[in-house]
Amino acid sequence: MQLLHKWNHLSLVKRILIGLIIGIILAVALPEAAKPITIFGSLFVGALKAIAPVLVFFLVMGAISQHKHGQQTNMKGIIVLYLLGTFVAGLTAVIVSFIFPVSLTLATGVEGVSAPGGVTEVLKALLLNVVDNPIRALMNANYIGVLSWAVVLGLALRHAPDTTKTMITNFADALSQMVRWVIGFAPLGIMGLVFDSIATSGLGTLLSYGQLLAVLLGTMFFIALVVNPLIVWFNIRKNPFPLVFRCLKESGLTAFFTRSSAANIPVNMRLCESLNLDKDTYSVSIPLGATINMAGAAVTISVLTLAAVNTLGIPVDLPTAVILSVLSAVAACGASGVAGGSLLLIPLAASLFGIPNDVAMQVVGVGFIVGVLQDSCETALNSSTDVLFTATAEYAKKRKAGEPIVFENRAVDVE
Numbered sequence: 357m358q359l360l361h362k363w364n365h366l367s368l369v370k371r372i373l374i375g376l377i378i379g380i381i382l383a384v385a386l387p388e389a390a391k392p393i394t395i396f397g398s399l400f401v402g403a404l405k406a407i408a409p410v411l412v413f414f415l416v417m418g419a420i421s422q423h424k425h426g427q428q429t430n431m432k433g434i435i436v437l438y439l440l441g442t443f444v445a446g447l448t449a450v451i452v453s454f455i456f457p458v459s460l461t462l463a464t465g466v467e468g469v470s471a472p473g474g475v476t477e478v479l480k481a482l483l484l485n486v487v488d489n490p491i492r493a494l495m496n497a498n499y500i501g502v503l504s505w506a507v508v509l510g511l512a513l514r515h516a517p518d519t520t521k522t523m524i525t526n527f528a529d530a531l532s533q534m535v536r537w538v539i540g541f542a543p544l545g546i547m548g549l550v551f552d553s554i555a556t557s558g559l560g561t562l563l564s565y566g567q568l569l570a571v572l573l574g575t576m577f578f579i580a581l582v583v584n585p586l587i588v589w590f591n592i593r594k595n596p597f598p599l600v601f602r603c604l605k606e607s608g609l610t611a612f613f614t615r616s617s618a619a620n621i622p623v624n625m626r627l628c629e630s631l632n633l634d635k636d637t638y639s640v641s642i643p644l645g646a647t648i649n650m651a652g653a654a655v656t657i658s659v660l661t662l663a664a665v666n667t668l669g670i671p672v673d674l675p676t677a678v679i680l681s682v683l684s685a686v687a688a689c690g691a692s693g694v695a696g697g698s699l700l701l702i703p704l705a706a707s708l709f710g711i712p713n714d715v716a717m718q719v720v721g722v723g724f725i726v727g728v729l730q731d732s733c734e735t736a737l738n739s740s741t742d743v744l745f746t747a748t749a750e751y752a753k754k755r756k757a758g759e760p761i762v763f764e765n766r767a768v769d770v771e
Contacts, residue, residue, distance in 0.1 A: 375543030377548035387555040400545020401607060403538045403765060404619040409494045411535060413506045413529040414640035419552040420510025421521050421634065430634070432756075434641045438649040439685070441741060443588060445579050445651035446684035449658035450677050452575045457569050458663040459664070460722055480722040497618050499643050499695075507640075513595040528639075532629075535622035542610060549613040565726050568663060572726070575655050576733045580604065584744060590750040593760060599747060611739035612659035612732045627743050638746050645742030650688035652734030653698035654698040657684040657725070661705040662720045670709050681710060698734065699723040 363371065382390040411730070485493075485500040493501030501624035513520065588596035611620040621643055658680060662715050665672055686703040702723065703716035723730065751761045 357418065361430055371543040372546050375545075375547035376550055376613075376724040379547040380554060383551045383554035383689035390551060391555070393548050395548065396541075396544040397546070397548030397550075397552055398539055399439065399518050399613050400538070400548065403541075403618050404535075404614065404639065405497060405616065407500050407531065407534055407538065408618055408765075409497050409499070411528070411531040412499065412639075412643040413502050414524060414531055415501060415625070415635075416506035416643065417510040417513070418521070418528045419523045419636040419639040420507055420517065421513035421524060423683075430637050430746075430749040430753055431641060433752065434746055435644075435648075437591075437749060438589050438645055439689075440652050441584065441656050441745060443681065443685040444587075445575075446654035446688065447678075447681040448579060449575050449585060449655040449684070450662065450681050451573060452578070453662040454677070455490055456567075456571050457661070457666045458571050460565075460568065460719065463696050477744075492532045499647050499706060500622075503640070503643055503647075521523075529765060532625070535626065539610075539626065545734060546608050546610070546766070551691055552553045565722065568722070569729060571663075572656065572659050572730050573733050575659060576652055576737050579651055580608075580737050580740070584741060588748045592755055593747050594761060596749075600744060602631075603744045603747075604736070606630075607743050608736035609681055612736040615731050617735055617742075619738050620735070621646055624739060624743050627659070628746060630677070631743075631747055632749055637750065640740050641746045641749075644740070645746070648689040649742050649745065650698065650738055651741055652737035653688035653701070654681075654684045655737075656698045656703050656730060656734055657701055660699075660702050660719055660723055661709075663722075664702075664706055664711055664716065665709050668711065670711070670735050673756060676708070677719065680705060682710060694732055699727070700729075707737075723757070732735045 362407070368373075379393075382393065485498050486502035486504045488496075488498050490497070490501065490505040493505065513524070576753050583599050585596040588599065607620065607624050610623045613619065616618055624642045624645075625638065628642060629635070661680065661684070683705055688698060699720050702720050703711075703713050706716035706719065707713075754761055
């Protein structure tokens with residue numbers, strides 16, 4: 357009981373790190389004997405994915421129904437930051453790929469996987485998801501559909517009696533409490549996930565793609581630690597790193613192992629709550645970010661596409677490179693919030709250079725090989741940036757109003 361008491365008094369991040377270390381040790385020392393612990397990872401991710409769509413539906417519906425006429429939100433600023441961040445990430449990836457060109461040993465094994473035929477197809481799918489059957493949207497975790505119906509229902513309930521609105525809020529609060537219970541099992545879940553990744557795939561297969569991984573992960577780290585802090589500083593004119601590191605620590609860490617922006621939505625909601633952000637705003641911006649804020653996906657699409665271009669010896673001029681940046685950003689917004697969702701959009705970008713689909717799908721195969729690290733880092737960047745930009749938009753508004761900016765449990769006076 358004393359051990360359990362001490363365990364519960366550790367911070368969640370410390371408990372997750374302990375689970376991570378135990379998972380690595382077991383994967384290296386007892387890969388066969390400890391195999392049953394992988395069930396913890398499956399249960400953890402499954403529980404998050406199960407509750408997230410319902411939580412988002414009630415939070416968004418409640419926030420919209422409670423919204424009063426004239427009440428200001430930061431959604432416009434957040435959407436601008438989402439789109440800007442995704443485009444800059446794609447552009448940065450193109451520049452890095454020019455500085456450090458990569459060639460590939462093409463892989464096979466994805467012959468049965470189909471990719472979108474063009475940008476029009478991606479955008480059409482997004483629009484059709486908006487009007488998806490609401491029950492099916494909840495069942496399939498179609499967050500665009502969940503968001504659209506929650507907004508419509510929230511607008512319809514704006515003139516409902518206060519008792520109805522209170523009931524919706526009570527449901528949202530109860531679901532939030534359920535999420536806290538699920539997140540409490542994160543150390544066990546992450547122990548199972550990291551064990552499964554190392555024991556199943558191993559790290560040896562990644563060594564042959566070391567240069568590609570160096571470019572991919574190096575670009576993502578550059579976005580997370582240089583580009584995003586610059587965007588935050590430009591908006592709040594204060595040291596951005598306490599906020600950046602907190603988002604990476606509390607959101608990026610769990611996203612790294614779940615490899616799903618959708619599954620990390622409850623984690624981000626909890627972080628926004630601890631940052632004392634406006635619930636009416638983040639209850640909409642966080643699930644929206646899991647759909648359109650895809651800086652990591654833009655990096656993956658740009659780097660792997662240009663790696664294919666270099667492998668085939670296709671010359672690339674500056675205007676085409678800029679078009680690729682825009683295309684990768686648009687395509688990234690259509691990437692699904694699940695593991696490997698961005699890889700199937702590589703053939704779309706590759707078609708810009710006339711690369712045949714069968715060759716592009718071999719590049720997708722390479723993406724799946726390096727996905728143990730690439731997709732984990734991509735999701736960590738995507739998901740942590742959802743909270744980062746949501747907080748940035750609110751702090752920028754406070755800075756303009758001359759209010760104190762508070763994060764990392766301390767107040768920073770605005771000059």
